[in-house]
Amino acid sequence: MSERAVSRRTLLVSAAGAALAETQRRRNVLFFAVDDLNTRLGCYDAPVKSPNIDAIARRGVRFEQAYCQYPLCNPTRSSLLSGRRPPTTQILENLTWFRRRMPDVVTLPQHFRANGYVTAQTGKIFHGGLDDDRAWEIGGTKLQERRPRTPAEQAERQGQADRWVAVAGEGEDQPDYRMATRAIELLEQLKQQEKPFFLAVGFHKPHVPLIAPKKYFDLYDPESIRLPVDYAPMPAGEPPAFRANFDLFIRREATPELARQAIAAYYAAISFMDAQVGRVLAALDRLGLRDNTVVSLFGDHGWHLGEKGMWAKVTLFEVSLRAPLLVAAPGVGRAGEACQRVVEFVDLYPTLVEACGLPMPQGLEGRSLVPLLKNPGAKWDKPALSYLKRGQVLGVSVRTERYRYTEWDQGRQGAELYDHESDPTESLNLAADPKHARTVAKLRPLLRT
Numbered sequence: 001m002s003e004r005a006v007s008r009r010t011l012l013v014s015a016a017g018a019a020l021a022e023t024q025r026r027r028n029v030l031f032f033a034v035d036d037l038n039t040r041l042g043c044y045d046a047p048v049k050s051p052n053i054d055a056i057a058r059r060g061v062r063f064e065q066a067y068c069q070y071p072l073c074n075p076t077r078s079s080l081l082s083g084r085r086p087p088t089t090q091i092l093e094n095l096t097w098f099r100r101r102m103p104d105v106v107t108l109p110q111h112f113r114a115n116g117y118v119t120a121q122t123g124k125i126f127h128g129g130l131d132d133d134r135a136w137e138i139g140g141t142k143l144q145e146r147r148p149r150t151p152a153e154q155a156e157r158q159g160q161a162d163r164w165v166a167v168a169g170e171g172e173d174q175p176d177y178r179m180a181t182r183a184i185e186l187l188e189q190l191k192q193q194e195k196p197f198f199l200a201v202g203f204h205k206p207h208v209p210l211i212a213p214k215k216y217f218d219l220y221d222p223e224s225i226r227l228p229v230d231y232a233p234m235p236a237g238e239p240p241a242f243r244a245n246f247d248l249f250i251r252r253e254a255t256p257e258l259a260r261q262a263i264a265a266y267y268a269a270i271s272f273m274d275a276q277v278g279r280v281l282a283a284l285d286r287l288g289l290r291d292n293t294v295v296s297l298f299g300d301h302g303w304h305l306g307e308k309g310m311w312a313k314v315t316l317f318e319v320s321l322r323a324p325l326l327v328a329a330p331g332v333g334r335a336g337e338a339c340q341r342v343v344e345f346v347d348l349y350p351t352l353v354e355a356c357g358l359p360m361p362q363g364l365e366g367r368s369l370v371p372l373l374k375n376p377g378a379k380w381d382k383p384a385l386s387y388l389k390r391g392q393v394l395g396v397s398v399r400t401e402r403y404r405y406t407e408w409d410q411g412r413q414g415a416e417l418y419d420h421e422s423d424p425t426e427s428l429n430l431a432a433d434p435k436h437a438r439t440v441a442k443l444r445p446l447l448r449t
Contacts, residue, residue: 026196027329027356028293029112030284032277033125033200035073035207036313037299039324040270048267049219052278053326056297058336060328061373065342067384067399071301071313071320074127075387076345080298081107081126083349083364086387093389095146097130106361108349109135112198115358120186123179123202138186162250164210164265166217171272174211176203180276184283191287196356201280206269206303208247208312210262216271220264227259230425232309240390240408241416247312259306266305291330294355298345299323307425314388316397316406316416317426321386329355333373341372341380342401383446398446405431405443415440 040046043057044064069079070086078091078098082105086092090101098105106114110132113119121139126132129144149157171177183201190197205212233253235242245251248262277297284290302320304310313320325343327333332355346366353360354368371378384399393413397406404426406416417431417440430436 026116026358027331028190028196028289029117029198029352029356030280030293030295031109031125031198031200031352032280032295032297033077033123033202034273034297034299034324035124035202035204036301036303037206037270037273037324038303038305038319039299039322040267040305041324043326044324049271050274052274052281053297053324055278055281056295056326056328059295059330060326060335061333061376062338063325063327063343063369063372064338064340065384065399065401066298066323066325066345067321067342067386068301068323068345069385070387071315072388073300074130076300077125077127078130080300080345080348081109081132083108083346083361083366085346085365085385088365092387094127095148097143097145098126099133105363107132107135108352109198109200111349111353111358111361112356113137116195118190118193118195118197119200120190120197121200121202122182122186123175123200124204125200125202138189158246158250161208161247163208164262164268166214166268167211169213170215171213174205174272176205176273176276179203180279183280187280187283187287187289191289203273203276205273206266210265210269212265212268212272216268216275217265219271220267222257222260222264225260225263227256227263228305228307228425230308230427231256231259231306233259234309236309240393240395240413241316241406242308242310243314243390245309245311246314249311254306254309254311262311263305266303293330294332294352295326295328296348296352297324297326298348316386316388316395318399318404318418318420318424321384321397321399327351327355327369327373329370329373332370334376337376339372339376340401341376341378342382342384342399343369343372343380344382344384385447385449396447398443400443400446403439403443405440405447407444407447411444417443 040048041050043054068076070076074094075091078089109119121136131141302323307319350364350368354370386397388395393409395408404418408414415431416429418426
C-alpha cells in the first residue's frame with residue numbers, strides 16, 4: 001500500500017472518529033409533556049407542592065408567559081411537535097392524525113432521530129393513538145384513528161371523567177407511575193448507547209378523572225382553598241367566548257364547597273404527577289446524565305378551575321391558554337431565572353434544535369428561545385397567537401406583554417380586549433371602548449400574521 005493511500009485511510013479514520021466523538025458530545029434531551037397542567041405549581045408561586053418540577057425551574061429558565069397555540073390536546077401537541085401553527089397544521093380537534101394534513105412534515109423527535117439520536121418514548125406525547133410513525137426507535141403507539149363518540153359513549157366518558165378519587169399506596173397501579181418506571185428503564189438502557197438520546201415522557205395527570213394516592217389528597221384541605229376572584233357556580237357569559245362545562249361539573253353546579261374539593265383534588269393530582277417527575281430526575285442524576293441533558297417540561301394547555309364559572313380547557317381566556325414551560329439547558333442557559341417575555345409553544349422545537357447544535361429544519365413557524373435562555377431579559381418583540389374553533393366559528397387571540405385581543409369570525413361574532421396591567425382576570429372587555437380604538441387597530445393586524 002502506498003504512503004498516500006495510508007495517509008488517506010488515516011485521514012478517513014480520524015474523520016470518522018471525530019464525527020463519533022462529536023455525536024457523543026451532543027446534549028441529550030429529556031422531554032416531559034404533561035396533560036391538562038396549568039400554572040398551579042410551586043415555582044409559579046401557587047400553593048401547590050411540586051418540588052421536583054420546581055427543581056427543573058431552579059436548574060433552568062421558567063417562562064412566566066408561555067402560551068399554547070390551541071387549548072386542546074391533539075391540536076396543541078400537533079402544533080408544538082411539528083413546529084407549525086394550527087392554520088398550517090389544520091388540526092383543530094382530537095380526531096385527525098397530523099399526517100393526514102401534513103404527510104411529509106418532520107416532527108421534533110423525527111428530526112432528532114434523523115440527526116443521529118436514539119429516540120424513545122413512553123406515555124402520552126402525541127395525542128393517544130395519533131402518534132408519529134417515523135419518530136421513535138423505542139416505544140411509540142400503533143396508529144388508531146378515532147371516530148366521534150356516540151351519545152352513549154359520550155355519556156359513559158363523562159361519568160368516568162367528572163369525579164375525583166383517592167387511592168391507596170403510592171399509586172403503583174396508576175398509568176403515570178408505570179410511565180415513570182418505564183422512563184427509568186429507558187434511561188438505564190440509553191445510558192449504554194454510544195449515541196445521544198431524545199427521551200420523551202408523557203404524564204396524564206392532572207387530566208380527569210382526578211385520581212391520586214390519598215397521601216397527596218392529605219396535603220390539601222379543601223376548606224383552606226381560595227376560590228378564583230372571578231369564580232361563579234356556572235359559566236357566567238355567552239358564546240362564543242364562554243361554553244358549557246365538560247370534564248368537571250358537567251350539567252351541574254359547582255357550589256363553593258364542591259369547587260374547593262375539586263381544586264384540592266386537582267392539586268393532589270399535580271403532586272402525584274410531580275412525584276413521578278422526581279423519580280425520573282433521580283434516575284437521570286444517579287446515572288450521571290444531568291450535566292449533558294437538556295430537560296424541558298410543558299403542560300399542553302391551561303385549565304380553568306372555576307374562573308368565570310368554567311372548568312377544564314377550550315377557551316381563549318388566559319387561564320386556558322397560559323401553561324408552564326421550563327427549559328434547563330446545561331452550558332447554554334442560565335439557572336433559576338424567570339423570563340417575563342411572551343413566548344409560544346411553537347418556539348420549543350427550534351429551541352431544542354439550537355440548544356443541541358442540530359441543523360435547523362425549514363418551515364418552522366416559531367423562534368428559538370435560546371437567546372432568552374442566555375438572557376431572560378433580552379429584547380423580544382414576538383406576540384403569542386392562539387386559535388379555537390367553535391362549530392364553524394374560528395376564534396383567534398393575540399397576547400402581548402400587556403394586552404390580550406381576540407376576534408371571533410374576524411370580529412363578526414364578537415371581539416375582546418383585556419388590559420392585563422389593570423385587569424389580570426380578563427373581566428372588563430374594552431374592545432368596544434372608543435378610548436381603546438387605537439390599541440385595537442394596532443393589535444388586529446397581528447391576528448393575520
